[in-house]
Amino acid sequence: MVKHKVHLLVPASRDELLVVRLTLSGLAMLAGLDVDLIGDWRVVSNECCDCLLHREGKTEQLEVCGGVDEGKLTVSFSAVGAGEEQPMSAEDADIVYGVLSTLLPHVELYADVHGVSRIVCSMPVSGDGSHE
8 A cells, every 4th residue: 555645736837836845855755765865856856847847748747746655765857748659768868767766776667659758757655654
């Protein structure tokens, strides 16, 4: 069972990134992460949202879903309205993948005809997530 879960749907605008950053910072805090790791998740949220905002096609909304489950914090960032997705190799998005993989142990990129359409990131957490 997922202990903590968030689901955001925000307009695809840099003005909304603060909402995403603060929400993920709160989720990371609930997962028991220290201040440095919470800061890493803030950078991850910026990088993922920037990547999705710079797709070739028009992205109208960003969807961010995250949760703490079975000792792992996982967050998915998606461009709403993206076409059919397919796994994307690290070579196709070296810069994004490089930045994210220095911060988190698990990063997956998915693409459609307009570029990266979804990014899934996760890391193990040692806290029991019982912060209420």
